[in-house]
Amino acid sequence: MRTGPSRRGRGVLSGALAGQRRLVILSALMVTAHQAGEALVPFLIGVVIDRAVGGGAGDLALWLGVLGAVYLGLSYGFRYGVRYGERAAEQVAHGLRLRLTRRVLDARGGAEADRLPGALVSIATSDAARVGAVAVAIASGVAAVMALALAAVLLLWISLPLGLLVLLGIPPLLLLTHLLGKPLEGRSESEQEQSAHASGIAADLVKGLRVVKGLRAGDAAVERYADRSRRALTASVRVARAEAAYQGLVHTASGVFLAVVAVVGGVLAAGGDISVGQLISSVGLAQFLVGPMSTFGWVGVDLAQGRASARRIAAVLDAAPAVAGGAAEPARPVRGRVTLRGLHSPPLRGVDLDIDAGELVGIVTADPAEAAALVGLFGRAYDPVAGAVELDGVALAELDPGSLRSAMLTTEHHTDLFDGTIRSNITAAGRARVDLVDAAVAAAAADEVLWTLPDGLDTVLDDQARALSGGQRQRIALARALATDPAVLVVHDPTTAVDTVTEARIATRLRSVRDGRTTVLITTSPALLAATDRVIVLDDGVVRATGRHGELVAADSRYRSTVLA
Template sequence: MSKADPPGRKVLRRAVREQRRDVALGAVLGMGHQTGEALVPVLIGLAIDEGVVDGDVPGLLLWLGILAAVYVGLSFSFRGSARAGERAALTTAHRLRTEVIGRVLAPEGGAEEGRLPGELATVATEDAKRVGAVMMALIVGIASATGLAVCAVVLLRVSLPLGLLVLVGTPLLLWLVHLLSKPLEARSETEQEQAARASGVAADLVAGLRVLKGIGIGPTAVSRYRRISQESLTATLRAARAEAWQNAVVTILTGAFLAVVALVGGRLAAAGDIGIGELVSSVALALFLIGPLSEFSWVNAELAQGRASAGRIAGVLDAERAVSPVPASARVALPARTDDRPGLPLRVRGLSYGPLRELEFAVAAGETVGVVTTDPADAAALLRCLGRRADPDAGAVELDATALTALELTELRAALLVAEHDADLFEGTLLENVTAAAPAPVSGARAAADPGARVCAVLAASATDEVVRTLPEGTDTAVTARGHSLSGGQRQRVALARALAADAPVLVLHEPTTAVDAVTEVRIAAGIREIRTGRTTVLVTNSPALLGVTDRVVLVDGGRLAASGAHAQLVHECASYRTAVLS
């Protein structure tokens, strides 16, 4: 694709190519419909000439019968064309919707960078729908062009001046309509971007409504949304005004063109160059032209909006990936998991990324290690590298002596689970949220274990059993989207239970107890230690209760490894550790 070729054009071309059968079927049937519509005035003129002027009753009945057959044919053609067009439009919208969602959820990531969740939702819904509408617009455009062509041919047979007028005037009119669609396309793109931005901000405000009220900045947040919403409204009104002006000007141009056609036809009839029936047909054809020409106005508007939406979809689909996928030929498979080896060793070797500088530490299989950082940015950078949401600038993270960059992403994230501090819950029951990532039983003793007992153990380890007892329907209690029906502490415990239920060989937990009280935190720390026995666990936290149950702790200060040892030892011997953990 050349630099001058808009990115959305590739999306439109592929959509048309994939729906070519339905588009072609709809276009052919639409052409049949428009041809029949154009022939109706001709058949009426013939009926008038033979039945009224010549007094031929059988001839009149014959042409009326043909007219009825044409009406039946064009009716069925219209229905078939509309059905094929709708099928193509809906199929295209669905395919693009799944592609956008698939790209957003792709393990490589990157599509969400710089975009709010609400904005991505708008791209996957409204923009996909508008690109789908282009399929119907193409069918209507081809059918309308056919109607104009048939009309021109008929008028050429009736009168050469009339035919030439239509053949010359129609392309000129269409060119003017195309020019008028350019401002609409630009304003439509701005409108869609502003609307998506407003949707994204609204979604974020709703998600953090409780927090915003708690810190007393609700009015400020509402003011911000009001400003962004007003900008979206202004852009929408501008696009609507552009479309209204385009429709108005197209209507004026179309009316003027038809008036000229009717005037020329009337003068020819007055001069005796055409008969009464031909005059009736000419005037009726001039009126018929209103339909195809007005359709072109709609088609141009749909194409303008479709091109803008296709560009936004292309921006998501072609977004640079945060990490590169591993070629199949270069992938290394992890060893099969067994009951004798439930955990895997993890090593950070000379890691440099963001604020991290040549960070190095190792975690043995089955070991529980705490990671304390004096700067939250160090923790965020480490978590991105451990979850392979970003590749380091230098060094590597190794799982079972294999660099993460050599592992297939799905396999990697099944073996090494990074549970973020701000994990979201999903709509469903509490039990469904907890067991969402739970693995199927494997061979051996684990296969004979009671799944219900495992869930109970997870709930107890995360102190979620206390939450269950306070809910009206226990584990069957419905949880709303993103867990907003629960308090912050309840959401955090359910998210921790889900991470523990996944039973990953290596689990990285980031500050899993910040929203619970001290007593519950001590209980959770002991529960994590017990339920993760034999499995590798990394606790990225500054919580003394959690660090107290680790085998050892590493301190990251200034992006580098500053100290390593038992929690109690570091508290007594390392001032920077004491400040980070106890202050």
């Protein structure tokens, strides 16, 4: 049975907090100690005054000493309570960021569906932080309730009517606070959604800034962002208004309640039912109650926002995988024989072909959509509508996605480089064969790039290596794919931004570095195709021809126009 968004959000929230239960409890205890000390201070001041009026110097000194000890205790309680609470909040947020990162990077995919990268970043940062803040809110809320209870006990000690007034008045006030926070929760979720969309568009625009400028599409891009930003602003203003109204109502209700307590205390003092010291204690306790009562205001806001953010996080964590997760492992050692049987996935409509283990094959299509579909199916970004892609006789859908990617690597035409050194980009976080890095760099002609850089492989890249040209980035990305040395490597147009002389050099070296490994080049580059064992030509979603590059150029006019145009 599928659970609703609210229940999934509660599950994320409770699960994240359960992992930090010890810190939350410690924080609640220490903050409660602080609040208890704050409540005892006005009570003890009243006692000190009564002792000063009617008692001796010894009693006065004793109670002054008790008052000093309470101040010392409440100081340490606040210090360590806040420390434990903030640590719990940061660890909750950190844990959620790790879970989100693992889900987004899961080989099954699906988490990024219908979400811009910037929106995912917003969820992993802002929403995770808001859920983490609930740890502080819970500790502070518990401490506020305990402080109110202690204040009520002290008031009962001073006067039964005052104590009963506080004890009977707190529950309705807490219920009112909860009910008033409900509308804020829904508006907060909407505000976070709109803000995440605006962040996503901004991130995409910055990433594609050069393209936008080249197309002279700046005005359209600005208008697109402005429209989304206006929606985010409207949602933020609605939340701010709701929060202001919520805080105002909570403070008003609290103020009325405290005024009633103070008035009742004054009437009792005027009638002689309580002493001067007890009157001072009562007024001090009434003033102290402002703190715990105001705490309910911001605690309610944090809880509402935390629940809304937890639902957004749950939506990513519970996103349906793009592909089913098979459990089988590829046969070891992986031979690398790839077979396509009756493959239907628009615009492909019945592709049958066999690629032998260790073969270097080129696949040519004039339709970019067909090339993109092949890349998606080889990389298992999605599964075919019908038919299958097989590795060594086993359908990819039956293989564990993570294990499959260690045996069969597919690189898209557009590849990203990350902040860090060129070496760290090529070694791919330890996945590359260290002994193959130099050969991969040379095969991709990336050594020529390193010659122009001050620190060679140890040159630090930032801002997604935008200081490099498109061809330089392509060569480093190709070196990364080659250094990983998978049993099957599928590469889509790896040299479109590389000059023809360098492209010919790459084609010559590619066969050597991939000797004995299956390699599929989805490209229309004549230099790369000339280096292949054979070329498979797709047309209108089916295999139309196969042969050596030179033979196809000589005999097939359509092939010739596709690769030599």
